[in-house]
Amino acid sequence: MSERTETSARVNSQRESNDGGVPPVNDAAFARWLADRAGQTLLQVRDEMGFADGKALKVAGDKAAHHLMRAELARWRPADAVLSEEDDHARDAWSEGEQTTVRPERLGASRVWIIDPLDGTREFSEEGRSDWAVHVALWTADCSSPSCLAAGAVAMPAQHRTIATDKSPAYPPLPLNAAAGGPIRIAASRTRPPAFVTALAEEIGAELVPMGSAGVKIAAVVSGEADAYVHAGGQYEWDSAAPVAVALATGLHASRIDGSELKYNEADPKLPDLVVCRKDLAPRLLAALQRHLPSE
Numbered sequence: 001m002s003e004r005t006e007t008s009a010r011v012n013s014q015r016e017s018n019d020g021g022v023p024p025v026n027d028a029a030f031a032r033w034l035a036d037r038a039g040q041t042l043l044q045v046r047d048e049m050g051f052a053d054g055k056a057l058k059v060a061g062d063k064a065a066h067h068l069m070r071a072e073l074a075r076w077r078p079a080d081a082v083l084s085e086e087d088d089h090a091r092d093a094w095s096e097g098e099q100t101t102v103r104p105e106r107l108g109a110s111r112v113w114i115i116d117p118l119d120g121t122r123e124f125s126e127e128g129r130s131d132w133a134v135h136v137a138l139w140t141a142d143c144s145s146p147s148c149l150a151a152g153a154v155a156m157p158a159q160h161r162t163i164a165t166d167k168s169p170a171y172p173p174l175p176l177n178a179a180a181g182g183p184i185r186i187a188a189s190r191t192r193p194p195a196f197v198t199a200l201a202e203e204i205g206a207e208l209v210p211m212g213s214a215g216v217k218i219a220a221v222v223s224g225e226a227d228a229y230v231h232a233g234g235q236y237e238w239d240s241a242a243p244v245a246v247a248l249a250t251g252l253h254a255s256r257i258d259g260s261e262l263k264y265n266e267a268d269p270k271l272p273d274l275v276v277c278r279k280d281l282a283p284r285l286l287a288a289l290q291r292h293l294p295s296e
């Protein structure tokens, strides 16, 4: 190798390692790589800005993670469409039949990355909290499951862990307290829990575990720290696609709270409610949810 070629190879390899290197070809491993990269960026933003101005920190974190993920997707998966919290400005304006904006390209695409660059934005801006996450999911038109989620990764950088479908976590063991007839632990939003969740918990003798981020709560069910996650009252596809992909790959139950299937890459990305839990718990929880379903 000539000196010039060697130098240029070294420079290239330095640039690649500075900007994250060449990512895996496999989609699930790529999802993990991308979530981890955005997670590192978010940790840096927190370090650099501190917590004095929470609002500015939220905006800067959202922006930095979104920018990185958009750039890497454009670079490494240029043919794929993207549905992201940060640029879906038309989400309330576009619907079948009542078209007020251009039909999003993703609706005709065969592969769509559904990303939430920062889930648990509020918690990200609070010092000491680690319940925030980065979500990366891949939806494919060619699929056999109703959700059509082919891959997913949830990075929880402040907890130094990432769960993803490239190495699906083991099905959670029955917790000791549940085996001994102890209370079921239901993870719920710390700031916007469903109105009915306290009554639901009382009815089935459950205890509520408040946490930030849908990804972190579903990760808690995957690891067995919580038995279920129940949400209602509003959410979007990017809030749940990646963690639901991991939960389904693990063998857990994931559905709307009325038991119907979770569907992604729909014209309207609103997906306002869901329940994720161990399979053995699903019939009991869904039956109790039926009695508490909010009226439309």
Ligand SMILES: Nc1ncnc2c1ncn2[C@@H]1O[C@H](COP(=O)(O)O)[C@@H](OP(=O)(O)O)[C@H]1O
Pocket: 085, 116, 118, 119, 120, 121, 122, 188, 189, 190, 191, 192, 211, 212, 213, 214, 232, 233, 234, 235, 236, 239
């Ligand atoms: N009632 C509601 N309407 C719209 N989005 C909601 C919502 N309740 C929760 N969410 C969204 O769901 C994610 C998890 O919420 P929580 O931390 O309260 O459990 C958050 O995503 P972002 O942090 O990406 O905005 C939050 O904005």
Ligand SMILES: [Mg+2]
Pocket: 085, 116, 118, 119, 120, 238, 239
């Ligand atoms: Mg979110």
